[in-house]
Amino acid sequence: MSLRKRIEETVENYIRKNWKVDKKIVFEKPKNPDYGDYALPLFILSRLKKESPEKIFQEIKKVVEEEFKGYVEELNFLKGFLNLRLSYDALISNLKEILKKKENFGKADTGKNKRVNLEFVSANPTGPLNIANARAASMGDTLANLLENAGFYVEREYYVNDSGNQVKVLEKSLNARIKELKGEKVEFPEDGYPGEYLVEIAKEIIEKDIKNPVEYAVDKILESQKESLLKIGVKFKNFVRESEIRKNRKVEKVLEKLKKHTYEKEKALYFKSTEFGDDKDRVLIKSAGEPTYFLVDLAYHLDKIERGFEILIDIWGPDHHGYIGRMKAGLKALGFENFEVLIAQQVNLKKGKETVKMSKRKGIYYTMDELIEEAGKDAIRMFMLLKSFESPLEFDIELARKTGVENPVYYLQYMHARCVNVRKFAEEKGITADSFEGRYLEGEDERKVLVMLFYFKDILEKSAIFKSPHLLPHFLLELAGVYHSYYQKKRIVGDDIKVSRARLALNNACEYIIKKGLKLMGINAPERM
Numbered sequence: 221m222s223l224r225k226r227i228e229e230t231v232e233n234y235i236r237k238n239w240k241v242d243k244k245i246v247f248e249k250p251k252n253p254d255y256g257d258y259a260l261p262l263f264i265l266s267r268l269k270k271e272s273p274e275k276i277f278q279e280i281k282k283v284v285e286e287e288f289k290g291y292v293e294e295l296n297f298l299k300g301f302l303n304l305r306l307s308y309d310a311l312i313s314n315l316k317e318i319l320k321k322k323e324n325f326g327k328a329d330t331g332k333n334k335r336v337n338l339e340f341v342s343a344n345p346t347g348p349l350n351i352a353n354a355r356a357a358s359m360g361d362t363l364a365n366l367l368e369n370a371g372f373y374v375e376r377e378y379y380v381n382d383s384g385n386q387v388k389v390l391e392k393s394l395n396a397r398i399k400e401l402k403g404e405k406v407e408f409p410e411d412g413y414p415g416e417y418l419v420e421i422a423k424e425i426i427e428k429d430i431k432n433p434v435e436y437a438v439d440k441i442l443e444s445q446k447e448s449l450l451k452i453g454v455k456f457k458n459f460v461r462e463s464e465i466r467k468n469r470k471v472e473k474v475l476e477k478l479k480k481h482t483y484e485k486e487k488a489l490y491f492k493s494t495e496f497g498d499d500k501d502r503v504l505i506k507s508a509g510e511p512t513y514f515l516v517d518l519a520y521h522l523d524k525i526e527r528g529f530e531i532l533i534d535i536w537g538p539d540h541h542g543y544i545g546r547m548k549a550g551l552k553a554l555g556f557e558n559f560e561v562l563i564a565q566q567v568n569l570k571k572g573k574e575t576v577k578m579s580k581r582k583g584i585y586y587t588m589d590e591l592i593e594e595a596g597k598d599a600i601r602m603f604m605l606l607k608s609f610e611s612p613l614e615f616d617i618e619l620a621r622k623t624g625v626e627n628p629v630y631y632l633q634y635m636h637a638r639c640v641n642v643r644k645f646a647e648e649k650g651i652t653a654d655s656f657e658g659r660y661l662e663g664e665d666e667r668k669v670l671v672m673l674f675y676f677k678d679i680l681e682k683s684a685i686f687k688s689p690h691l692l693p694h695f696l697l698e699l700a701g702v703y704h705s706y707y708q709k710k711r712i713v714g715d716d717i718k719v720s721r722a723r724l725a726l727n728n729a730c731e732y733i734i735k736k737g738l739k740l741m742g743i744n745a746p747e748r749m
Contacts, residue, residue, distance in 0.1 A: 221330070223306075223674075223677075224258060224678050225678075227258075227284060227304075228245045231245045231260075231284070232245045234283045247260050247304065249678075250301070253671075255301070256294070256305045257304060257674070259301045259302065259303050259304070260302040261300060262276045262297075262300055262301065262302055273297070273300050274297060284304070291307055291310040293305045293307040306674060308658075308667075310674070311667070311671065314673060315661075315725060315729055318733065319653060319729055319732075322732045323732055323735060325732060327369055327371075328681065330370045330372075330681065330684070331370050331373070331684075333371060333373050334372055334373065335372075335530050336373065336374045336375070336529065337375055337524045337527075338367070338375070338377065339377040339378070339532075339534045340359075340361075340378075341357050341378055341535075342381070345382055345441045345445070346387070346389070348415070348448065348588065349589075351586055351588060352566060352567050353588055355564055356564045358452065358605055358742070359535065359562075359604060359690075360376070360535050362601070362692070362740060363533075363684075364376050365740045366680065366684040369680060370680065370684035370685070375457045375458060377456060377457065378456045380438075380442060380460065380461045380462060382442075383462045383463050387434065387438065389409065390437060390438070391434040392409045393409055393414070394433055395433070396408050396412065397418050400422075401419070421436070421441075424436075442459070448589050451588075451589070452597045453601070453742040454742070460520065462516060465519050465520045466516060470522055471511055473522060474515060474518045474550075474554070477553075478553055486507060488505060488506055489503070490502065491504050493545075493553075496549035496553050497545065497548065497552070498548075502550075518547070521547070521550075521551060525554070525556050530558060532556075532558065532560070533559075534559075534562070535562045535564055536562070537566075538565050538566055540561075560687065562687055563609060564609050566613075567613050569617065570614055570617065570618075571616070571618050594620075595617055595621060596620070597743075599621070599627070599629050600615075601742045601743050602632070602743055603615050603628075603629070605689055605692070609690075630749075633744070633749060635700040635704065635730070635734050636734045636735055636745045636746065637746055637747055637748055640747045640748075641747075642712050643724065643728055643731060645713055646712075649713065653725035654721075656722040657721070657722055659722075660721075660722035661726060665706055668702050669702055669703060669706050669730065672703075673729055676695070679692060689741075693741060699737075711723075712724060712727050
C-alpha cells in the first residue's frame with residue numbers, strides 16, 4: 221500500500237471514530253508543486269463538522285504528524301487546502317526500494333487475487349477489426365496489466381457474436397459474392413458487407429467446396445481478428461461463442477432464475493427490470509418466440525459468474541451506452557452486482573490536418589491492420605491510451621510516425637534509452653549506484669525527480685482501482701520531462717565519484733520505472749534509439 225493510501229486511511233479512520241461519519245479522503249497532487257507534494261481540500265470536511273477549514277486543518281495535522289513522523293516534513297494550510305510535503309528520508313527510502321525491486325517495484329496485493337473477467341473488443345465476426353477496436357484492445361489489455369499488478373487475477377475474454385442478425389447479413393453478403401464469382405447476376409444486399417475480404421473468402425469456399433459457407437467465413441474472419449490483435453500485443457485467454465451459450469441451456473437457466481420477475485404482454489415475455497433500477501421493463505422473449513439479444517447476453521454473463529469470476533468488467537463501444545442499465549438490472553436480479561461497464565469512445569483518424577475516413581480497401585472503414593502498417597504497434601498503444609475511456613480521441617498518423625520528442629511514444633522510449641546509456645557509461649568507468657549516499661541528492665532539482673518517482677505507486681494504484689489506464693502514460697510523460705530537464709542541468713557521471721553514484725541511483729531508478737510503465741502499456745523499451 222502506498223504512503224498516500226496509508227495517510228488517507230488513517231484520516232478516514234480518525235473521522236469515523238471521532239466524528240462518527242464515513243467520509244472518503246483523497247489526497248491529490250497539487251497543481252502548484254510549491255504548495256507541497258499532496259493536497260487535501262477541507263471545504264467538504266468543514267461543512268461536515270461545521271467548523272472552519274483552519275480548525276479542521278489543525279485537527280488532521282495533529283493526526284498525521286503523530287502517525288507519520290519521519291515521513292512528513294511539513295503540513296501547511298493554504299487557500300482551503302491541507303498541503304503535505306514529504307520528508308527527504310521518505311523520498312530516499314522510496315528510491316532505495318526502487319533500486320532493490322527494480323521492475324517489481326509498485327506491485328501490490330490490493331486485489332487479494334480476486335478473479336476478474338475483463339471482456340473487451342468482442343467485435344462481430346463479420347469483417348476486419350477497425351481503429352475503434354484498436355483503442356478497446358489497447359486500453360483493455362493495459363487495464364488487465366494494471367489490475368494484475370495490483371494483485372487481481374485477470375482473464376482477458378473475447379465474446380464472439382456468431383449468431384443473430386449480423387451473421388444473417390454476413391451470410392446474405394457471402395452468398396451474393398459466391399454467385400457473382402460463379403457468373404450469376406445478383407443484386408448485392410443493401411445492408412450487406414461490401415468489403416473485398418469477402419470476395420477472397422468466397423473464392424476459397426468455391427475452391428474447397430465448403431458445405432457450410434457462413435460458418436467457414438466466421439471462422440476465417442475470427443482467425444484474422446486474432447492475428448490482428450497479436451500484432452499489437454493483445455492475447456486473449458478465452459474466446460466464448462454466442463452459439464455455444466445458446467446451445468448449453470444458459471438461456472433457459474436465466475429464464476428460470478428470473479421467473480418471479482417476469483410477466484407476459486402481447487405474447488412477449490417481459491423482465492421487470494424497473495424493480496432493479498432500470499428506466500423501463502425489458503423484453504426477454506419476443507412475441508414470435510425468439511429470445512432477445514438482452515436475454516442471450518444475460519445468459520453469457522451468467523456463464524461468467526458460474527465460471528467463478530467475482531468481478532465482471534466489460535468494455536463496450538459508445539453505441540451501447542443505453543444498454544448498461546438493463547444489464548445491471550438483470551445481473552442484480554440474478555444476485556450479482558459486481559459488474560462494471562466502461563464505454564470506449566470513438567477514434568477520429570487524421571494525417572496532419574487531413575481527416576481520414578475510408579480504408580484503401582473498398583467499402584470498409586480504416587482497418588487495424590492498415591493502422592499497424594502505417595504507425596506501428598507501440599505508437600498505436602501509446603496514442604490510444606492518452607485519453608480516458610469516456611473521451612473521444614484523435615489519432616494523428618503523421619505524428620505517430622515522427623522520430624522526435626513531439627511524438628509521445630518516442631519521447632518515453634528515448635528517455636529509457638538515455639537512462640540505459642548513462643548506466644552503461646558509468647559501468648564502463650567502474651561506477652555503480654550500489655553504495656550511494658543520499659545526502660548528495662538534497663538539491664531542489666534532485667527533489668523534483670525523487671517526488672515524481674514517489675508518485676509512481678499512487679499512479680499504479682489509481683489506474684487500476686479507478687479503471688483509468690490513461691493516467692499512466694501522462695505520468696510517464698511528466699516523469700520524462702523532469703528527467704530530461706535534470707539530465708540537461710546536471711552531469712550524472714562526473715569526476716566526483718560520490719556525487720556520480722548518487723545521481724546514478726536517480727538515473728537507474730528512472731530507468732526501472734519507465735521500463736515498467738512501458739511494459740504495463742504493452743510498449744517496447746529499446747536500449748538504443
